[in-house]
Amino acid sequence: MILKAIVAYAENRVIGKNNDLIWHLPDDLKHFKSHTAGKTIIMGRKTWDSLGGRPLPNRRHIVITRKKDFVAKGAEVTHSLEEAIQIAKAEEEVYIVGGAQIYALSMPMIDVLEITEVHAAFDGDAYFPTFNTANFELISQHYHPTDENHQFSFTFKTWVRKA
Numbered sequence: 001m002i003l004k005a006i007v008a009y010a011e012n013r014v015i016g017k018n019n020d021l022i023w024h025l026p027d028d029l030k031h032f033k034s035h036t037a038g039k040t041i042i043m044g045r046k047t048w049d050s051l052g053g054r055p056l057p058n059r060r061h062i063v064i065t066r067k068k069d070f071v072a073k074g075a076e077v078t079h080s081l082e083e084a085i086q087i088a089k090a091e092e093e094v095y096i097v098g099g100a101q102i103y104a105l106s107m108p109m110i111d112v113l114e115i116t117e118v119h120a121a122f123d124g125d126a127y128f129p130t131f132n133t134a135n136f137e138l139i140s141q142h143y144h145p146t147d148e149n150h151q152f153s154f155t156f157k158t159w160v161r162k163a
């Protein structure tokens with residue numbers, strides 16, 4: 001199984017505020033969808049809540065929580081990252097989709113980082129953890145300029161952990 005993380009973060013590493021996303025970038029949402037469609041996604045309970053308590057179409061959802069009685073309709077509930085990875089281990093590709101706590105927890109295990117760097121700084125309360133770029137190879141990057149639908153420019157970057 002290949003473990004990937006997919007995230008959009010700002011210049012100051014902000015990923016969210018008040019348990020929500022901050023920016024609206026339709027082509028980044030498309031990018032997220034094209035990567036994760038048909039795949040398994042692992043998320044923290046707060047990110048699950050930020051989806052409105054219902055799953056995204058056509059994806060297997062695994063939620064991590066410490067709450068023993070937590071029920072998430074349309075998702076599988078686990079109580080540790082290890083358990084989440086264990087129940088997904090037969091899958092070819094699994095995506096960690098946040099939030100800040102779950103990115104930090106999983107970073108040592110991530111094989112591939114699919115990052116959208118948003119070229120602006122934001123006030124927020126959730127951050128993507130720093131990672132050592134020396135441990136990863138940047139295999140692709142693609143710049144998206146601002147346009148009528150995108151208030152901020154951004155760059156898609158794919159980093160693969162070095163062997």
Ligand SMILES: NC(=O)c1ccc[n+]([C@@H]2O[C@H](COP(=O)([O-])OP(=O)(O)OC[C@H]3O[C@@H](n4cnc5c(N)ncnc54)[C@H](OP(=O)(O)O)[C@@H]3O)[C@@H](O)[C@H]2O)c1
Nearest residue numbers: 007008016019020044045046047065066098099100101102
């Ligand atoms: N920009 C992006 O790409 C992106 C992607 C995803 C999320 N976000 C943003 O990130 C923010 C949410 O991030 P967050 O860090 O606050 O929350 P989170 O990582 O989504 O979820 C945190 C929760 O996960 C559970 N958890 C954490 N560590 C655990 C452990 N070791 N064992 C068992 N359960 C554990 C706990 O749930 P319980 O409290 O239920 O025990 C904890 O409250 C939101 O603003 C969201 O919009 C941004």
